[in-house]
Amino acid sequence: MSRYRIFKVADAIAYAREAAGLASDLPLRGEEIGDGNLNQVFRVWSPGEPHGVIVKQALPYIRCIGESWPLTRDRARIEAQILLRHGEACPEYTVAVLHHDPALSAMLLEDLSDHxxxxxxxxxxxxxxxxxxxxxxxxxxxxxxxxxxxxxxxxxxxxxxxxxxxxxxxxxxxxxxxxxxxxxxxxxxxxxxxxxxxxxxxxxxxxxxxxxxxxxxxxxxxxxxxxxxxxxxxxxxxxxxxxxxxxxxxxxxxxxxxxxxxxxxxxxxxxxxxxxxxxxxxxxxxxxxxxxxxxxxxxxxxxxxxxxxxxxxxxxxxxxxxxxxxxxxxxxxxxxxxxxxxxxxxxxxxxxxxxxxxxxxxxxxxxxxxxxxxxxxxxxxxxxxxxxxxxxxxxxxxx
Ligand code: SR1
Ligand code: MG
Incomplete structure (x- = not known):
């Protein structure tokens, strides 16, 4: 059975906790911050900590259009792999991929809130x-x-x-x-x-x-x-x-x-x-x-x-x-x-x-x-x- 589900804030927090190996009792907050055309993006952070993490998840359709324009979720796997490859060539200027999960079409990225x-x-x-x-x-x-x-x-x-x-x-x-x-x-x-x-x-x-x-x-x-x-x-x-x-x-x-x-x-x-x-x-x-x-x-x-x-x-x-x-x-x-x-x-x-x-x-x-x-x-x-x-x-x- 597929583990995929469209993330709500609580799912993004759970994924971030597991993927980043955070303690089960560490308090975490999350919010949806995405404004792009395609995907959902959440920021997850622990209150009092300056840096959190970003959870990006592909929907089975184009976000700005809706379900009338279906689109492969495999794009999340491809994107994570491209970012990793570009990161090998130029780590200084490529966002860091901390984890990715092809089944959930999700990835964990470094938090760029200071950018x-x-x-x-x-x-x-x-x-x-x-x-x-x-x-x-x-x-x-x-x-x-x-x-x-x-x-x-x-x-x-x-x-x-x-x-x-x-x-x-x-x-x-x-x-x-x-x-x-x-x-x-x-x-x-x-x-x-x-x-x-x-x-x-x-x-x-x-x-x-x-x-x-x-x-x-x-x-x-x-x-x-x-x-x-x-x-x-x-x-x-x-x-x-x-x-x-x-x-x-x-x-x-x-x-x-x-x-x-x-x-x-x-x-x-x-x-x-x-x-x-x-x-x-x-x-x-x-x-x-x-x-x-x-x-x-x-x-x-x-x-x-x-x-x-x-x-x-x-x-x-x-x-x-x-x-x-x-x-x-x-x-x-x-x-x-x-x-x-x-x-x-x-x-x-x-x-x-x-x-x-x-x-x-x-x-x-x-x-x-x-x-x-x-x-x-x-x-x-x-x-x-x-x-x-x-x-x-x-x-x-x-x-
Ligand atoms: C239907 S997708 C339209 C555009 O959104 C993305 O940001 C890309 O630029 C794409 O071409
Ligand atoms: Mg884009």
């Missing part, structure tokens, strides 16, 4: 100056250590088979590359921006580019991706960060993770005119653009340094890692463009745009996000980092 969700910090205009470079370092390490630069043929094939995540990656294919580029019932299009959405849906040249990005997402298994690296998947604190929520992970193109995080910083850029007077908003826009630059620079430098030590004589060839980075950059811009479009008119939006109260300003920011997203997809091949910065200044900051 903040990066998206929320950005919305509160709180700057974490080191976060971007740290995230670049995290990506270089987790990608390198699961790539052909580090693993030999047999090892990489074995790892990529072990981390196959078909149901969750199929959702990404649908909600990232398919729905937002056509009139699909799952989309969430603000009526005032419907005309711009319809223009995108009729843009055949754009859809050809998106098709190529989707095709690569399926076929270009370069590294074990996080798979959903938006600013809500990053917890920041003074001088450090932790990456959480890897349930959409699996093998795919390295540029995908980079593109998703670039896009979420750019969505924040696009939201600034809706939230601040121009001169203040422009300062925050410059900060976000600087963060993208710092993230890319640290990712690129660390990846190239790691690749120099590759045991594969062909891939370690001088100059190859640099050439590979140029491809990753172009891929990242294309995926960033898709993420900007899908977070504006697809099923899952971001608070940066949706939280703008004034509808006229909100729609102006959404238009900016759609327009920049389209430009990134269309021009990814032509934009080196100088041209990219120029584009941002011309399209956004100069208004």
């Amino acid at each position: 903040r969700v990066w998206r929320q910090a950005l919305l509160d205009d709180q700057l974490f100056p080191e976060a971007a470079a740290q995230l670049g370092r995290y990506l270089a390490r987790v990608h390198y250590h699961s790539s052909a630069f580090y693993l030999d043929y047999q090892a990489q094939r074995a790892v990529s088979t072990r981390f196959v995540n078909p149901e969750l990656m199929a959702i990404t294919e649908a909600v990232f590359f398919v729905d937002p580029f056509r009139d699909h019932e799952r989309n969430n299009v603000e009526p005032l921006i419907r005309a711009e959405a319809e223009q995108l849906w009729a843009d055949d040249a754009l859809k050809v580019k998106v098709a190529a990005l989707k095709h690569d997402f399926r076929c270009k298994g370069e590294a074990l991706l996080h798979g959903d690296l938006h600013t809500g998947s990053v917890m920041v604190a003074a001088g450090t960060l932790k990456v959480i929520d890897a349930e959409f992970g699996g093998y795919g193109p390295i540029g995908f993770d980079l593109g998703v995080i670039f896009a979420n910083l750019l969505l924040n850029v696009c939201s600034q005119p809706g939230r601040h007077p121009a001169v203040i908003g422009q300062r925050y826009q410059q900060q976000r653009i600087e963060e993208i630059r710092a993230l890319w620079q640290s990712f690129r430098a660390d990846f190239i340094a790691l690749a120099a030590g590759s045991a594969d004589p062909a891939l370690a060839e001088a100059g190859y890692a640099q050439a590979f980075m140029r491809r990753v950059w172009r891929d990242a811009l294309g995926y960033a463009g898709c993420e900007m479009v899908r977070r504006t008119i697809g099923i899952a939006h971001v608070a940066d745009l949706d939280g703008i109260e004034d509808p006229v300003r909100r729609v102006a920011c959404q238009r900016q996000a759609l327009s920049l997203g389209r430009t990134l997809v269309m021009e990814a091949e032509q934009l080196d980092d100088t041209a990219f910065n120029l584009l941002l200044v011309q399209q956004i900051i100069a208004g």
Whole structure:
């Protein structure tokens, strides 16, 4: 008989007590703290202790939709294994998995209550100056250590088979590359921006580019991706960060993770005119653009340094890692463009745009996000980092 049950607070406490090996008479409290789209999340703590633990459990359906969209609970096992694997490559910046129980579709994670969700910090205009470079370092390490630069043929094939995540990656294919580029019932299009959405849906040249990005997402298994690296998947604190929520992970193109995080910083850029007077908003826009630059620079430098030590004589060839980075950059811009479009008119939006109260300003920011997203997809091949910065200044900051 299955031990699975949908946890209430008391179940989460019981699981935490057993999994963490806590004494049966230690008083414990718990509360549901989840605000994500998919799972339930509880914090369990002992009164008077500064740190507790986090219990995350997969439901047999998508939490934000309900039972009408069933979804494999096996995602919890896959997520725990990805986090453990990423934690081996980069323990400093990956949330620690303390225990996981595939039958309960539950895992015990370190408590990050002394961290903040990066998206929320950005919305509160709180700057974490080191976060971007740290995230670049995290990506270089987790990608390198699961790539052909580090693993030999047999090892990489074995790892990529072990981390196959078909149901969750199929959702990404649908909600990232398919729905937002056509009139699909799952989309969430603000009526005032419907005309711009319809223009995108009729843009055949754009859809050809998106098709190529989707095709690569399926076929270009370069590294074990996080798979959903938006600013809500990053917890920041003074001088450090932790990456959480890897349930959409699996093998795919390295540029995908980079593109998703670039896009979420750019969505924040696009939201600034809706939230601040121009001169203040422009300062925050410059900060976000600087963060993208710092993230890319640290990712690129660390990846190239790691690749120099590759045991594969062909891939370690001088100059190859640099050439590979140029491809990753172009891929990242294309995926960033898709993420900007899908977070504006697809099923899952971001608070940066949706939280703008004034509808006229909100729609102006959404238009900016759609327009920049389209430009990134269309021009990814032509934009080196100088041209990219120029584009941002011309399209956004100069208004
Ligand atoms: C129906 S799932 C929609 C989105 O929620 C998650 O946060 C992922 O971003 C996914 O694409
Ligand atoms: Mg998530």
